[in-house]
Amino acid sequence: MGKDIKNYAGAIMALVGAVLMILATFVPAMADLCDQNWYTAGSLLLIIGGIIAHVVINKFFSEESKLETNE
Numbered sequence: 001m002g003k004d005i006k007n008y009a010g011a012i013m014a015l016v017g018a019v020l021m022i023l024a025t026f027v028p029a030m031a032d033l034c035d036q037n038w039y040t041a042g043s044l045l046l047i048i049g050g051i052i053a054h055v056v057i058n059k060f061f062s063e064e065s066k067l068e069t070n071e
Contacts, residue, residue: 010054017046
């Protein structure tokens, strides 16, 4: 991994999507958002997109992966 924040961008996206789903489920003021398809689908897409982005960034674009392939 490393110290560069862009290596963690996908993981942060996935965590934000998960927190949004959890908040809509357990916070009474946000309970109406659970019934909104756009909110649920958006959170799910954020989670899936974050996981894919995390894998792609760390596999192809991180400096550590470039150093490993050159050695």
